[in-house]
Structures are given as structure tokens and as C-alpha cells.
Amino acid sequence: MERLEGKVALVTGAGRGIGRGIALRLGQDGALVAVHYGNNKTTADEVVEQIKANGGQAFAVQADLRNIAGVHQLVETFTAKLESQTGSSHFDILVNNAGIGTAQKLEETTEQEFDQLFAVNVKAPFFLVQQLLSNLRDGGRIVNVSSGVTRIAMPDIISYNMTKGALNIFNLNLAQLLGPRNITVNAVLPGIIDTDVNAAWLHTPEGQAMAKNMSTLGRVGETADVADIVSFLASDDARWITGDTIDATGGSHL
Numbered sequence: 001m002e003r004l005e006g007k008v009a010l011v012t013g014a015g016r017g018i019g020r021g022i023a024l025r026l027g028q029d030g031a032l033v034a035v036h037y038g039n040n041k042t043t044a045d046e047v048v049e050q051i052k053a054n055g056g057q058a059f060a061v062q063a064d065l066r067n068i069a070g071v072h073q074l075v076e077t078f079t080a081k082l083e084s085q086t087g088s089s090h091f092d093i094l095v096n097n098a099g100i101g102t103a104q105k106l107e108e109t110t111e112q113e114f115d116q117l118f119a120v121n122v123k124a125p126f127f128l129v130q131q132l133l134s135n136l137r138d139g140g141r142i143v144n145v146s147s148g149v150t151r152i153a154m155p156d157i158i159s160y161n162m163t164k165g166a167l168n169i170f171n172l173n174l175a176q177l178l179g180p181r182n183i184t185v186n187a188v189l190p191g192i193i194d195t196d197v198n199a200a201w202l203h204t205p206e207g208q209a210m211a212k213n214m215s216t217l218g219r220v221g222e223t224a225d226v227a228d229i230v231s232f233l234a235s236d237d238a239r240w241i242t243g244d245t246i247d248a249t250g251g252s253h254l
């Protein structure tokens with residue numbers, strides 16, 4: 001029996017990148033996976049098909065998480081589809097992965113961009129948890145995809161780093177709040193991972209060298225490096241870990 005057999009997981013931003021890796025891994029672990037996506041139905045459908053091809057179960061759910069209406073849409077669509085597939089709107093694992101980055105320094109950051117970063121990276125997970133609390137089963141799991149920038153100063157992307165700092169505080173407080181329900185809440189802090197957001201600079205010889213040198217393990221992180229940690233945190237093996245932030249930077253800037 002796979003370790004997440006009989007569990008239901010919702011992974012936000014799962015059409016590509018780290019979220020895709022997490023959805024594939026949880027599907028492989030036996031969970032029924034809701035693959036949330038923002039606007040690219042094709043890639044989300046591909047993730048669903050890949051999970052099914054591996055013998056798993058999955059369905060896609062669309063919602064734009066830039067505003068609260070999108071959060072409500074996600075909750076409604078997810079619970080409706082879940083109920084039609086399983087006869088229940090209850091689930092076990094929520095992975096708050098969807099997020100956006102920035103290329104703007106302090107001097108260049110506009111109010112609009114600042115608000116957008118906080119809307120997607122902080123406000124959306126906050127209200128998603130709020131709206132889904134009664135659907136999340138006791139003994140469930142919440143995993144927040146934060147970032148190594150909450151440990152390592154990178155002032156060139158200061159506004160993004162602040163959103164992940166807020167997510168870590170959310171993580172800690174939520175763990176305390178949900179402990180009595182035996183729900184664990186943990187954050188994973190990836191370093192540089194080879195995904196679309198980094199492709200432009202990472203897929204150059206200089207970018208590769210910089211990223212490899214940052215990790216003491218001497219290579220660039222892959223989505224599976226993060227997904228495997230999320231799989232562990234979602235499993236029963238991690239039942240005694242809560243309120244923690246797990247560094248997944250491959251030992252960057254130790």
C-alpha cells in the first residue's frame with residue numbers, strides 16, 4: 001500500500017514547476033490529487049493525465065488567486081468536484097504552493113506590484129485555509145511552500161522575501177491553532193530550483209555556475225528535491241513535526 005493511499009490532496013499552482021512535481025509525487029504516493037492551476041488548462045490537464053498514467057487519480061481545478069473571488073471559486077470548484085468523485089467534500093492535505101516572484105529592487109517596486117505579491121503569496125493561502133478549514137479532516141496536513149530567502153538575505157528581491165516571511169509566521173501560528181485537531185502545519189524553504197521562473201538566467205553558463213556554487217552539494221535543485229520533502233511531511237512518518245520550516249536549499253549559504 002502506498003503511503004498516501006485513501007488521502008485527498010489539493011496542490012495550488014500545480015500545472016508547472018514545483019507544484020507539478022509535488023502533485024506528481026503525491027499522486028504516486030496514492031493520494032487523489034486536485035491539480036489547481038491559474039490559467040494554463042493544457043499543462044494542468046497534462047499533469048492529471050500523467051498522474052493517471054502512473055496509476056493514480058487526479059482532477060484539475062482552475063482559479064486565479066490574485067483576489068478573494070478566485071479563492072472562493074477554488075473552494076467551490078474543488079469541493080464540488082471532490083464530492084462528485086468521492087461522495088464527500090472532505091480532504092486531507094493542502095499544499096499552498098502557488099506563488100509569484102519579482103525582479104524589482106526596493107527603489108523600483110511599485111505599490112501595485114507590492115500588493116500583487118502579497119495578494120498571491122500571502123492573502124490567497126490565508127483565505128484558502130480559512131475557507132477550507134471545515135473541509136480539512138482532523139489529522140490532516142498543511143504544507144506551505146516558502147523560500148530560503150527567509151533565512152538568506154537577498155535584498156534585490158526584498159518585497160518577495162517579505163511575502164515568504166509572512167507565510168512563515170502564518171505557518172507557525174496555524175500550527176498552534178490546528179494542533180488540537182491533530183493537523184500538522186509545516187513550511188518547506190526551497191533554494192534555487194530549476195523552474196520556468198528561473199529559466200531565463202539559470203539556463204546560461206554563468207547562471208548554472210552561480211546556482212551550483214550556492215549549494216554546498218554542488219548542483220542546482222530540481223522540483224523532485226522539494227516534492228520528496230512535501231511527500232514526507234504529508235505522510236504519517238512526519239506526524240510529530242509541526243510549526244517547522246524545513247530548509248530545502250541544498251545547504252545554500254550555510
Ligand code: NAD
Binds near residue numbers: 037064148
Ligand atoms: P512557477 O512560476 O513555475 O509556478 C508557480 C505556480 O503558481 C504556477 O503554477 C502558477 O500558475 C501559479 N500561480 C501564480 N500566480 C497565480 C495566480 N494569480 N493564480 C493562480 N495560480 C497562480 O514557480 P515555481 O518555481 O514552481 O514556484 C512554486 C513556489 O515555490 C512559489 O511559491 C515560489 O515562490 C516557491 N519557490 C520557488 C523557488 C525557485 O527557485 N523556483 C525557490 C523558492 C521558493
